Amino acid sequence: xxxxxxxxxxxxxxxxxxxxxxxxxxxxxxxxxxxxxxxxxxxxxxxxxxxxxxxxxxxxxxxxxxxxxxxxxxxxxxxxxxxxxxxxxxxxxxxxxxxxxxxxxxxxxxxxxxxxxxxxxxxxxxxxxxxxx
Numbered sequence: 001x002x003x004x005x006x007x008x009x010x011x012x013x014x015x016x017x018x019x020x021x022x023x024x025x026x027x028x029x030x031x032x033x034x035x036x037x038x039x040x041x042x043x044x045x046x047x048x049x050x051x052x053x054x055x056x057x058x059x060x061x062x063x064x065x066x067x068x069x070x071x072x073x074x075x076x077x078x079x080x081x082x083x084x085x086x087x088x089x090x091x092x093x094x095x096x097x098x099x100x101x102x103x104x105x106x107x108x109x110x111x112x113x114x115x116x117x118x119x120x121x122x123x124x125x126x127x128x129x130x131x132x133x
Contacts, residue, residue, distance in 0.1 A: 033057075035123040037104070042117035050107040051117045055125060057100060065099045067130045072102060075122040091115055 035055050042051040072095045073081035076088065084104070085094040092109045095102050102125055108115050 030129065031127040033125045033127070035125070037121050037123055039117065039119045042106070048114040048116075049112065050105060051115070052106075053104045055102045055104060055123060057127075065097065067132055069128040069130060070097050070102060071126040071128065072104070073124040073126075074104070075124070076118070078122075081122075081124050091118070 033055075037053050037055075041053045043053070044051045072084040074084055074086075074088075074093060075081045082088070085092070087093070087109045090109050091106050092111075094105050096105070097103070104123065106115065106117060
């Protein structure tokens with residue numbers, strides 16, 4: 001009986017240790033795009049309460065609005081990027097995105113005042129691919 005038990009345990013150990021776990025990963029890296037938004041890029045249609053600037057994607061940029069994600073950063077000082085949405089010196093920065101562009105929007109932090117758009121600033125977009133499971 002002991003021999004049968006040891007035989008069974010020995011075969012079990014060999015069977016368990018013979019298994020190996022494999023990880024298959026297909027990682028699509030994110031993509032970072034830099035823009036310079038000149039002062040004359042900002043447009044308004046409400047008398048200066050809200051200004052917008054469109055940051056368009058090129059044909060090489062891959063973004064699908066239904067699954068992927070976008071992070072937006074702006075830089076007022078060289079090399080220092082701050083995440084959007086945010087408020088900077090009384091101006092509220094926000095954005096909306098679709099498959100062709102990111103529209104950066106600025107307005108006064110109280111939403112009613114007339115503002116002057118900033119001078120030339122830098123923007124950084126990070127396109128993050130994703131897949132539905």
